[in-house]
Amino acid sequence: MNFCVCIKQVPDVAAPITLHGGELVTDAGRVVLNAYDASAVEAALVLTEAHGGEVDVVLIGPEKATETVRKALAMGATRGTHLVVDSSSSLDSSAVAALLAEHLAERAYDAVLTGKQAQDTDAGLGGAMLAERLGLPYVTNAVGIEQEGNALVVTRQGDAGQERIVLPTPCLVTCSNDMNDPRIPSLKGIMAAKKKEIVAVAVAAVPPSATRTLAYEALPTRPPGEMLRGEPAEIAAKLVAVLDL
Amino acid sequence: MAKAAFNTDDAFLFEQMLGEEDRLIMQSARDFCQETLEPLALEGNQDEVFHDHIPKALAEMGLLGATIPEEYGGMGASDTAYGLIARELERVDSGYRSFASVQSSLVMYPIYTFGTEEQRQRFLPKLASADLIGCFGLTEPNHGSDPGSMVTTATPVDGGFVLNGAKMWITSSPMADVAVVWAKVKGGDDDGVIRGFLVEKDFKGYSAPKTHNKMSLRASITGEIVLDECFVPTENVFPEIRGLKGPFSCLNSARYGIAWGAVGAAEDCYQRARRYVGERKQFGLPLAATQLIQTKLANMLTDITAMQLLAWRLGNLKDTGQLHPSMVSLAKRHNVGTALDIARIARDMLGGNGITGEYRVIHHMVNLESVNTYEGTYDIHGLILGREITGIQAFTALG
Numbered sequence: 208m209n210f211c212v213c214i215k216q217v218p219d220v221a222a223p224i225t226l227h228g229g230e231l232v233t234d235a236g237r238v239v240l241n242a243y244d245a246s247a248v249e250a251a252l253v254l255t256e257a258h259g260g261e262v263d264v265v266l267i268g269p270e271k272a273t274e275t276v277r278k279a280l281a282m283g284a285t286r287g288t289h290l291v292v293d294s295s296s297s298l299d300s301s302a303v304a305a306l307l308a309e310h311l312a313e314r315a316y317d318a319v320l321t322g323k324q325a326q327d328t329d330a331g332l333g334g335a336m337l338a339e340r341l342g343l344p345y346v347t348n349a350v351g352i353e354q355e356g357n358a359l360v361v362t363r364q365g366d367a368g369q370e371r372i373v374l375p376t377p378c379l380v381t382c383s384n385d386m387n388d389p390r391i392p393s394l395k396g397i398m399a400a401k402k403k404e405i406v407a408v409a410v411a412a413v414p415p416s417a418t419r420t421l422a423y424e425a426l427p428t429r430p431p432g433e434m435l436r437g438e439p440a441e442i443a444a445k446l447v448a449v450l451d452l
Numbered sequence: 453m454a455k456a457a458f459n460t461d462d463a464f465l466f467e468q469m470l471g472e473e474d475r476l477i478m479q480s481a482r483d484f485c486q487e488t489l490e491p492l493a494l495e496g497n498q499d500e501v502f503h504d505h506i507p508k509a510l511a512e513m514g515l516l517g518a519t520i521p522e523e524y525g526g527m528g529a530s531d532t533a534y535g536l537i538a539r540e541l542e543r544v545d546s547g548y549r550s551f552a553s554v555q556s557s558l559v560m561y562p563i564y565t566f567g568t569e570e571q572r573q574r575f576l577p578k579l580a581s582a583d584l585i586g587c588f589g590l591t592e593p594n595h596g597s598d599p600g601s602m603v604t605t606a607t608p609v610d611g612g613f614v615l616n617g618a619k620m621w622i623t624s625s626p627m628a629d630v631a632v633v634w635a636k637v638k639g640g641d642d643d644g645v646i647r648g649f650l651v652e653k654d655f656k657g658y659s660a661p662k663t664h665n666k667m668s669l670r671a672s673i674t675g676e677i678v679l680d681e682c683f684v685p686t687e688n689v690f691p692e693i694r695g696l697k698g699p700f701s702c703l704n705s706a707r708y709g710i711a712w713g714a715v716g717a718a719e720d721c722y723q724r725a726r727r728y729v730g731e732r733k734q735f736g737l738p739l740a741a742t743q744l745i746q747t748k749l750a751n752m753l754t755d756i757t758a759m760q761l762l763a764w765r766l767g768n769l770k771d772t773g774q775l776h777p778s779m780v781s782l783a784k785r786h787n788v789g790t791a792l793d794i795a796r797i798a799r800d801m802l803g804g805n806g807i808t809g810e811y812r813v814i815h816h817m818v819n820l821e822s823v824n825t826y827e828g829t830y831d832i833h834g835l836i837l838g839r840e841i842t843g844i845q846a847f848t849a850l851g
């Protein structure tokens with residue numbers, strides 16, 4: 208099967224993120240391949256290594272995000288497309304899905320994979336919106352994917368347990384990071400990635416976003432915990448009072 | 453308009469100045485070292501163990517001999533990438549960086565630079581894949597900073613040389629398959645000249661006993677090399693290189709990596725101390741709320757920023773062919789000396805907990821004592837710089 212994996216460059220969750228006047232400041236932090244997307248790349252690579260086929264990746268982001276496309280190629284993807292947008296553009300899930308749909312509509316893939324969400328916004332909407340625009344059957348929050356003939360058998364983590372769903376191709380799957388441990392690119396992979404093709408396409412007109420971010424606010428600090436002391440009966444009484452029962 | 457932000461790990465954003473390929477290599481090395489090596493380092497240090505699977509794991513990632521061309525099993529990576537790898541290895545443990553430095557800079561580098569084509573083909577791919585482990589014998593029991601006075605001899609005989617002598621403080625020697633040994637020729641045309649030999653572990657008269665009771669670099673193996681009437685055939689002799697410039701060029705390459713490695717050790721100490729003082733409360737406040745602790749952290753970050761920029765620029769100079777050995781002396785001396793200071797202060801900031809291995813800072817602290825001494829001591833590099841500055845050598849007393 209041939210796969211296209213939609214990936215995103217995001218700030219490293221381990222790097223410091225600060226707020227200035229309601230804006231997120233991430234410039235000082237390291238940027239990484241979204242961990243959920245890394246699992247999607249890994250899943251596609253495992254399937255093509257076992258059953259044949261190729262893995263393309265596509266990324267929407269500013270010019271500097273090429274490095275993240277290169278990382279996916281270093282992991283083993285065949286070729287990449289970088290839809291270059293201005294670094295100041297703010298695209299919500301709807302706009303991202305519209306851009307990706309435009310790109311994918313012209314290409315025939317057996318399956319489109321992506322992370323179940325991006326670790327910066329945690330919106331988790333892009334995958335479903337993209338499937339809708341492409342008219343593809345889809346499954347979200349996959350924790351396992353197998354290939355059986357022309358279908359994908361997807362294990363999905365649902366609220367009530369795991370579901371196994373047979374998806375005819377072409378289809379779309381959003382992947383959980385519980386699915387696998389994405390490989391760390393070796394130096395050999397990084398060197399090989401230099402020779403792989405990345406097509407950069409300047410996005411002339413960014414699709415309109417359906418939502419607007421007004422401001423970012425820091426999480427409120429949690430009040431300190433209170434330790435109840437005394438005899439058991441006394442503590443129990445205090446606890447009931449605290450719980451307001 | 454995005455506002456500037458302050459990164460408390462990389463204050464002057466030196467990682468932004470790296471090329472894309474180097475930064476990808478840095479990230480891979482960091483992920484690998486933290487996932488694979490960090491879980492081994494506590495046991496490695498406490499029980500004096502170098503885990504058997506480490507060389508192969510490093511090789512599979514391409515971290516051994518990364519700068520060696522691909523045709524010999526290397527990766528053709530930049531010198532900056534090599535330095536970034538050293539930084540990530542030493543962020544975990546100087547012992548792991550030492551192993552990799554020896555394999556890459558002290559064994560693969562001389563075979564690539566001074567070896568015959570047959571020697572390159574025979575040894576380099578297997579050293580890159582860790583099918584062979586290498587070590588480097590220059591220092592002797594009575595000749596450390598003054599290797600020119602070495603007493604290990606190589607006597608020319610039919611078909612090769614017979615080596616006699618002993619080498620000491622040799623990283624990896626007890627497990628090495630091949631040793632790059634430097635010895636002084638005794639007799640013949642090259643009488644008194646230092647030459648390089650590839651001594652294999654099954655050569656008669658070669659042994660490499662382990663050094664016991666080390667209190668530093670316990671996660672890597674150190675030993676001796678003993679040469680007792682050890683015959684080395686001509687095909688295992690470096691053909692052209694003569695004199696100390698052979699071993700010194702190897703050391704220069706390894707020291708370059710050490711200047712980078714020290715950055716990783718210092719960063720780990722600083723980050724562990726910073727985390728600790730944020731969590732540890734005394735007198736009702738986190739230690740981080742005190743002036744004494746804050747200025748210590750400020751000094752550490754300032755020093756680390758200087759170390760990062762020094763290492764980055766050194767890499768840049770090496771990659772562009774502008775490196776002078778004294779630049780390496782300056783960076784090795786400064787970065788290791790400073791890392792040692794940072795490790796000692798971090799150990800102090802961790803109080804009693806800093807004494808235990810679980811907090812890992814004390815491992816860096818004792819490791820850096822070795823790193824400050826080997827590959828040219830802090831003082832010897834001071835004398836190298838002193839000679840550059842004044843034009844007067846002061847290695848031997850003039851008075």
